[in-house]
Every structure is written in C-alpha cells, then in structure tokens.
Amino acid sequence: MRPISLEIEGLQSFREKRRIDFETLGETGLFGIFGPTGSGKSTILDAITFALFGDVRRAKNGTQGIINTHCRTMRVSFTFELVRDGIRKRYRVERISQKKKDSENVTAVKLARLMELTGAGEIPLCDKATDVTNKVTELIGLNKQDFTRAVVLPQNSFQEFLLMNHSERRRMLERIFYLEEYGKQLTDKLNRKIDKVKSCIDTLTGELRGYNDASDEALKEAREAMENAAAEKEKALKIFKELEQQYNQAKEVWQLVQELAEVEEREKKHAGMAQEIADGKTRLARAEMAVLLVEPIRKNRELAGRLKKTTELLTAVENRLPIVRAELMKYRKHYDTLKNERAVEEPRLVARRARLEDALVLKDEIASAAEKLKSLTDLSAQLENTLAQQSLEINRETEAYGRLVGEAERLKKEWEAHIVDPAYRKRIQEGSRLEEEGDRLKKSMTERMEEAEILKKRLKDAEDRLEQARKAIADGQEEAEALAREAAQSDSLLKEERQAIEKEAQELQDIRGICRIIRLRRERMAELESRMEQISRLIEESEEKRRVLQSARDEAEASCDRYRRQLEETERMLDKGAAFRLARQLKEGDPCPVCGSVHHPNPAGSADLEEMSVLETRVGELRTGLQSAEKALREAEAELMVNGEQLATARSQFEQAKDELDAQTRELEAERRKLPESLRNLEPNTLEAELEKMEKVLDGRRKELADGERSQEALIRRLQSQKEVLSEQKAGEGGILSELKLNRERLAEVESSLEEAKKLWEANCEKISRFLADWSIPSIRGELERLAQSDQRADALRRELEAINHQLAEKESAIGRLKEKLQAIRAEVIKCKAEAEHLEKERKNREIRIHQLVGEADIEDEIRRIRDRLEAYETEEKELADKLKTLETDYQNLQNEQAVLLSQKEALTRDLQEDESHLKKALTDMGFNGSEEVEKSLLPEAEINAWKARIDEYERTGIKILADRERIAQKLNSRTITEEGWQKISQAWQEAVAARETRISEYDIAVHRYQDIKAKHEKWLELNAKLDEAGKKMSLLEQIRKLLIGDKGKDNSFIDYIAEERLRYVAAKASETLGAMTRYKYALELDADNGFVIRDNANGGIYRMVNTLSGGETFLTSLSLALALSEQIQLKGQSPLEFFFLDEGFGTLDRNLLDNVIDSLERISKKERVIGLISHVPELRSRIGRRLIVEPPTPDGEGTRVRIEKA
Known part of the structure; x- marks a missing residue:
C-alpha cells in the first residue's frame, strides 16, 4: 500500500x-x-x-x-x-x-x-x-x-x-x-482423514469388546483358574467363620478400654488444677475485704494532694508581690512623659501630611499622561507606514482576479463535454455484479456435492454400530434391575432398624446427662444453705456494733458545735485589737498592706493591750479543744462508715445466696420433669441399675444391625459393577445416536443448499444473456473500462474548476477586506495626533502646581516618615496604658490570694494528720500492711464472676469424672485388652473378610470368563487382524496432528x-x-x-x-x-x-x-x-x-x- x-x-x-x-x-x-x-x-x-x-x-x-x-x-x-x-x-x-x-x-x-x-x-x-x-x-x-x-x-x-x-x-x-x-x-483436511479411520477403529473396537481374551491359551488358563478359584473360596469361608465371634468380643472390650483411658486423662488434668482453684478462693476472700477500704484510701490521698497544691501556690504568690510593685511605679512615670510630648507634635505633622498628599496625586497624573503620549506617537508612525502598504496590495489583488475569471470559463466548457449519464453507469455496474455472482454460485455447487457423498458413507457405518450396541444394553439392563430390587428392599429394612437404635441411644444418653445434673444441683443447694447461716450471724453482730458507734458520733458532733460558737465570738473581739496594731505601723508614703493606698487619713483607734493578751490565750485554748472534738468526730464517722459498708456487703451476699438457692431449687424440679414418667421417682442407685439394663439391650441390637449392613454392602458392590458396565454401553449408544443425528441434519442441509445453488446459477446465466442483448454490448468489463476513462478526465477537470472558483471567492473577499482596513487606518491617524497635543498641554500645568506645594522635596518619603511617626505615638501610648492597668490589677489580686492561701494551708494540715491515723488503724484491723497491698488485692467484677464460675465448673467436672469411671468399670467387669492384642485380632479379621470377598469374586469372574472365552474365540481372531491394520494407519495420522497442535495441545x-x-x-x-x-x-x-x-x-x-x-x-x-x-x-x-x-x-x-x-x-x-x-x-x-x-x-x-x- x-x-x-x-x-x-x-x-x-x-x-x-x-x-x-x-x-x-x-x-x-x-x-x-x-x-x-x-x-x-x-x-x-x-x-x-x-x-x-x-x-x-x-x-x-x-x-x-x-x-x-x-x-x-x-x-x-x-x-x-x-x-x-x-x-x-x-x-x-x-x-x-x-x-x-x-x-x-x-x-x-x-x-x-x-x-x-x-x-x-x-x-x-x-x-x-x-x-x-x-x-x-x-x-x-x-x-x-x-x-x-x-x-x-x-x-x-x-x-x-x-x-x-x-x-x-x-x-x-x-x-x-x-x-x-x-x-x-490444513487442520480440516487432516481431521477428515482421522475421522474416517477413527470410525473404522470404533466399529472394530465395539465388536472386539465382546471377544477379549479368546485365544487357545486363554481358554485353557480360564478353565484352570475356575477350578483353583472354587477351592480357594471354600477355604476362605471356613477361616472367616472362626474369626468373626472372636473379633466382635475384642471390639467391645477395646472400645471400653479407650473410653477409660480418656476418663483417666481428664482426671489427671482435673487434679492438676486443684492448687490453682485453692489460690483463686483465697484471692476472692482478700478482694471482698479490700473493697471496704477503697473509699478511705481515696479520701486520704485527696487531702494530701490538696495540701501540696496549696503550699506551692502560697510560695509563688509571696515571691511575686515585691516584683510587681516595682514594675508598677516605673511604668507610671514613663506614661506621663509620652503623653505630654504627643500633645505638642501631633497637630504640626497632620497639616504637613495633607499638603504632601495633594502633590502626590498631581505627580501620578503627569506620569500617566507621559506614557499615553509616547504610545500615541509610536502608533501614528506605524499607521502611516501601513497605509502605503495597503494601497499597493489592493492593486495586485485586482489584477490577479481578472486572470482567474478567464481560466474558469474555459475549464467549465471542457468538463461539461465529459459528463457520463448516471443511469447508464448504474446499469453497467449491475451487470458486472451478475458476472461475479455466477462464478461464486458455480464454485459453491461443486463443494456441496463432494460433502454430500462423504456424509452418506458415514451414515451407513453408524447405523450398523447402533444395532449391535442396543442388543448388549438390553441384556445388561435386565440383570441390573433384578439386583436393584433386592438392594432397595434390604436397605429399607436396615434403615428403619438403624433409626430406631440411634433414637433409643440418644434418649439413654440424655437421661444419663439429666441424672448427673440433678446430683450436682443437690450438692450446690447444701453449700448455699450453710453459707446463708454464717452470713445471718455476721449481720446480727454488725447491727449491734452500729448502734454503739452511732451514739458516740452524736456526742462528738455536739461538742464540736459548742467549741465553734465560743471560738467565733472570741475571734471577733480579737480582730478589733489587731486593726489598732496594724495602724501603729503605717507611715506616710508607704502602701497599706490591706488596701494598697499611700495615704492614711483615718487609722484605727487604740485598744487595751492586757485585754488583747487574755483573748489570744482564750482563742488558743478553744482551738485546741475544737481540734480534739473534730478528731473524735472523724474517728467516729470513719468507724461508722466502715461498719455500714461491711453490713451492706453482708446483706448483699445473703440476698445473692438466697436468690441462687431458689434458682437451684427451680432448676432441680425442671430437670426431674425431663426424665421419663417411669424413672422420675426412683432413687439414684435404682435409677443407675435400670440404665445399665437398657444399655445391654441396645448393644445386642447394634451387633445384629452390623451383620445386616455387611451383607448389604456386598449386594451394592455387585449392583454398582453392573451399572458401570451398563453406563459404558449407553454412553457408546449415545455417541452413535449423536453422530447419526448430526450427519443426517448436515446431509439434509447440504442437499437443500445444493438444489438452491443450482437454481440460482441457472437464473444468473439467463440474466447475463438478456443484459448483453438489451444494451448491445459484447463485454460488460470492456464497457466499464471505457466509462472509467471518461470519468477520470471529467473528475480531473472538476477538481481544477473547483480550485479556480475557490481562488476567485478568496480574491474577492480579500480585496473587500483590504479596502475596509485602509479607510479605518486613515481615521485612526487623525485621532492620534489630536489626542497627543491635548496631553502635552495638561502635563505642563500639573508640574507648575507641584512646585508650588512642596518645592524640591521627595513626596513619597516625606509622607511615609510622617505616617510612621504618628502611628508610633498612638501605639506606644496605648501599650503603656494597658500595661499600667494590668499591673495594678495583678498587685491587688496577689495580696488577696496570699491571705486566703494561709488559712487553707492550716486547715488542710490538721485534717490530713487525723485522717492518716484513722486509715492506719483500719488497715491493721483488716490484715493489710498498706494501701498498695489493698490495691493489689482488688479484682474487677468480671474477674470475680469468672473465678466463681470457674470454681463451680471445677467441682461439677470432678463429679462427672467419678460417675464416668464407675460406669465403664461396671461394663468391663475385669476384662481388658492391649492395643497390640486388639490390632492383631482386628487385622486378622479384616484379612479374613477381604480374603472371603476376594475369593468369591474371583470364583464368579473365573466361571464367567471361561464361558465367554469359549463362545467368542473364533470371532476374536478375525477382528483383531483388521484392528491392527487400522491402528497402524491411525498412529501415523495422530503423529501428524500432534505436530500441528504442538506441546500446548491447542488447535491453533x-x-x-x-x-x-x-x-x-x-x-x-x-x-x-x-x-x-x-x-x-x-x-x-x-x-x-x-x-x-x-x-x-x-x-x-x-x-x-x-x-x-x-x-x-x-x-x-x-x-x-x-x-x-x-x-x-x-x-x-x-x-x-x-x-x-x-x-x-x-x-x-x-x-x-x-x-x-x-x-x-x-x-x-x-x-x-x-x-x-x-x-x-x-x-x-x-x-x-x-x-x-x-x-x-x-x-x-x-x-x-x-x-x-x-x-
């Protein structure tokens, strides 16, 4: 391309x-x-x-x-x-x-x-x-x-x-x-050959399935094998009967021995937990006592913390007072000096700033006008130059436009002469498609005829193989149905017996579980009744002690009230004399320690010094008495609080035990109702004997069921073997049917398609003949070539004409745009010159006004300097005023805080000493060496509940282990067996079972094989020779296909x-x-x-x-x-x-x-x-x-x- x-x-x-x-x-x-x-x-x-x-x-x-x-x-x-x-x-x-x-x-x-x-x-x-x-x-x-x-x-x-x-x-x-x-x-060609050979091999293989191993030697070996199999079968049956009874007895004993070993392992594990459970009980007792001391310890620590904090605050206040007073005097002096200076300078600076700002506005207007004037001058020069260039361009474009008009008229006349009629062209193209369709139809007919012959041969081979396969399936189906009926009847009976045994075994197991639970419930109820008696005695003792402590607390509280009233009266009298002593120490100019003022116009009057001394002595005596009374009150309240907590704990424990006893009683009755009606009123020993009797009856039925299941398994194996053979035969039949169906459908499609292709080809030939006659042309392809030459020339002329017309439109548009642009440029030149003269006049007027306002000074620097000075005055005065206000407030607050903290420190010191004495006594009474030991003894509620549940489970597990040991010992009745002995007996029995099944199966196979070989020997020889020849050919074809598909096994x-x-x-x-x-x-x-x-x-x-x-x-x-x-x-x-x-x-x-x-x-x-x-x-x-x-x-x-x- x-x-x-x-x-x-x-x-x-x-x-x-x-x-x-x-x-x-x-x-x-x-x-x-x-x-x-x-x-x-x-x-x-x-x-x-x-x-x-x-x-x-x-x-x-x-x-x-x-x-x-x-x-x-x-x-x-x-x-x-x-x-x-x-x-x-x-x-x-x-x-x-x-x-x-x-x-x-x-x-x-x-x-x-x-x-x-x-x-x-x-x-x-x-x-x-x-x-x-x-x-x-x-x-x-x-x-x-x-x-x-x-x-x-x-x-x-x-x-x-x-x-x-x-x-x-x-x-x-x-x-x-x-x-x-x-x-x-390539793959399709190879597959067709392989399918043909494979079809032949499948036919021969299908026939040979009925003639395998049919040679002379095979016939002789089959007869000898049948006789040997009969002797071996009789020998295996005799050995099996001898070992079966011995195996069943050993199996029962071995199961009981394994169950006993499991119980002993559980008992050993249970004994290993004894010390851990004892430690848990001790921890629970210590935790219950520690709970009573939690609140006193918390209160003591809280008092100590408050005292420490108060002492630290007081020290900080006393260190801060002299520093704040000196700083306050310094800032007052600085503030007065700054205020006087600002009052003189500020009016002069504001007036100067106003004149400078007017001059700055005029300066900015001059700069802006100068830039605009320069731009206008440059633009005017550019426009003059562009004006001359545009005039020349218009003249050139007009001359080119005239030349293009003449060329366009010449090309249009030549193009019209080469136009081909579209209807005629379309008819000739339709004729060309008829010729192509005829060639395609002829090729299609040949391919379909070849395919139809191949399909007919495949159908004949498949029908022969289908007849043979159906005969073999009918014989196998009859035998399989007979075996299935026998197996279904046996399975139904065994299933009913198995369900009945499982149901009775489950019921017996449920009854044993209920009996163990009832025994545990009774033991737990006895423990709860004993614990409730102990708690009742403890509650009576605590209530008597509480009445004594209540009386002692009331007496201490009355004594405290009396001492407080006397102390308050005496302190009021003493405060009057203290004011006089403070007034005597004041000096003019020094601040008062109470109000902070440096002037003292009204000091306190005089007082009797002897009377003041007596009052101070009395205050000391009353404070000592009040402290003793408060100490006695706190001791009484602490003991009363401890007693109250102990009493509440005992009452809570009594209620918990009572609730649990009621719950155990209800659950015991509920468990008894679960037992069968005939067992509910039996004593424990009688109930156990009845359960053992039921267990023995159930074991007998289990043995009978096992014998029936072994017979059923042998029957199912025979049926499964027959089904597998039948399934293979049906699969072969299904494959042949599918092959027949596909080949028949394909043959019908090919024959129908062949008939249709013939009709279409004949019709196409007739159409081509009529087309040539109608248009009077010898060849469709030759006529197409003639039309193509004419189209080629017309298309070339059309493209040239389109190009010239496009150029004409562009030239016409360009000339119009150039003329419009020329007119716009001329107007712009006049406008620029007028605006430049006006700007120059305005600039000169503004320069004269600036010189009148500021002279030669720099305007921006002067304005900036004045603004900075005014802002500095305002900022510094505000900062000094704020600082003075803050210092005065701080000084007054510090004095007040000092007096309050002194009083708090004294009261907290007394309270802490008394509380520590009471706490130490309570710790000693309950057997603790300190608060840390109490905290270590505490346990979370979840852990306490977990320990209680664990102890309860431990005791119930011990009871169940003893019950299981007794049950197994009764069943064994002094019998025992080692693992080696059991393995020896089990292996011998399994070998006997396998030998019996093998010998019976071998005998049946030997008989069947001998009869089959005898009947099919001659046919086998003929078919085997044909199969060898086809196999060699198939091997060569498979080798070729392996080369094509490669190691990956894909078709491509x-x-x-x-x-x-x-x-x-x-x-x-x-x-x-x-x-x-x-x-x-x-x-x-x-x-x-x-x-x-x-x-x-x-x-x-x-x-x-x-x-x-x-x-x-x-x-x-x-x-x-x-x-x-x-x-x-x-x-x-x-x-x-x-x-x-x-x-x-x-x-x-x-x-x-x-x-x-x-x-x-x-x-x-x-x-x-x-x-x-x-x-x-x-x-x-x-x-x-x-x-x-x-x-x-x-x-x-x-x-x-x-x-x-x-x-």
Missing part, C-alpha cells in the same frame, strides 16, 4: 480545501511534517484513518467535534495504490460528513464511497459508510487498531505494540500475516508456531535498527514467553523489562519494532506495505541520539518504502530533504495551510 494524495476540507483546524501530494514528498524515501503546536500536523494522520475507517481516534465516539467550528460540512479524500496479483491498482476513498441541526458536536454521514481508478475511468466499489469501511479492511487486510499500531502511529500511541500483552499481540500477528485460513484448511498451536517465528524475525530486524540508532548499546530480544525484553549491552548485557524503560528508550525501541513490522507486512499476503508514519516522540531524545536516529532512518528508507515523521523539533527539520510545512490558522478565520519545501 502506497499513499498518492490526500485532500482535507473542514476537518478540525483545516477550513479550506488543502491537497497533500505524497508522491512528491516521498521522492527521497524520507520526509517530515513540521509546524508549531496546534497547527494541525496530527490532523493529517486523523484524515487518513478517517478516510479509510470512518472515525478519528482522538475524538469522542470517533466523530464528535471533528468538524471545523466555521464549517457545516467536512470532506476527506485519500488516494492510494495496492499491488494485487502482481498488478498495481489505484483506489480513492472519499467521505463527507455534516453537523446535525440540533448539535454542533454530533456529525452525520452525508457521503461515503470507494472507487477503483483505472485507465478506462473510475469504477465505484461501494457507496455506504459501513460497506466502505469493510471493503477497505478487506483490501488492505488490516483493521483500524492494527493500522494505527503498525502503519500510522498517532500521538502517544507509538509504544502500544511494544507493551501489548502476549495474547493480543498473537491475535494481531495472525491477522496481519493471514495465518488463520492456512491453519484451518501450528499457527502460533508460525506467528512466533515471524515475531522472532521481526524482533531480530528491529534489534538491528535499534543497535544502529543507539550505537549498539541496546538489543531487542524475546523471552521464554515470547514477550519483548531489552538487553542492555552498556551494563554488562543485563536484561530489562520493556515497562522499565525511560521515555526516550521506549520511543527508540517502539520505533525500531514498528519499522521492522511494517517492512514484513504483506497486505492480504500480496501487496507490500510501502509507507510508514510516526507522530511525535523525538522530543524525548538528546541531540547526539537524534542524529543517530535520523542517520538510521535515512539508510533504511528507500523509494519502495516511504517513511513520514511528524515533529516540532528544529534539529529534525534541518536534517530532512523533503518537508511538508503546516501553518496554523490565522486570527482572521483562515484555516490551516500546507506547502512542500525541498532542501
């Missing part, structure tokens, strides 16, 4: 019709497409793929938004050549789309057609969008995906084939190298092998190109799974996965692979691929690497294969001799333009 030309109109950035001549571009074998970003370079590749396949890869849904925004329709026409049967043929594919009325982005197909260009003219091949796409795919043998991976590589898609997974790459290679049909034809393995070999060749060619581009730094190879890997020769030849390559490495590898692949592609297996396009990717290469790539491309490009590159890299443009320059759309609405440039 070789591109000839491409016409684009209305596609993306292309607005007007543009034509690209690939014959001129490809003269040297290598050309480039260059232009800035967004100019429309990639649109050229979009146009090729749209012309061939009807969509654009980059567009949504393939077609949305691809029409130029200034156009309603879009047209693309692509002309290319293909080599078919050694003859080069030229085709043109053309597509026209238009925007839908209700959407600017959605497009609709207006025209699509594919034509073959011959010397006789254009021959239309199809004229529908879908048909055009399918026909193009058929012609070139590539779909759109393969085309954009191997021939035209769009932006960001050059690496797709390199990174494609194995299965996708294999399918692509099958398509582009046309391997499917070759593999299918031979095709895979050819595709892999082609891929290896492509990889080798790509590696040569890659080595040349990279100076043999890299090589491309295939791994074990036929995936691509890179060998990095610069790093010691290590292998790298292709997905680890950098951008530039990936581009070079993909380019080499795509070039090698395009070189190997033969379109439809006939036409070589003669061009290759690559869009972008060169920007990832450095300069040296880019030079290597261009050198390699120049070497491998040639006239037989054209390589086209799209890029915006400047270095690449300078190296390529043939260049297509793409210029972007202009602001005035003109679309993308193209031109060819030669170096």
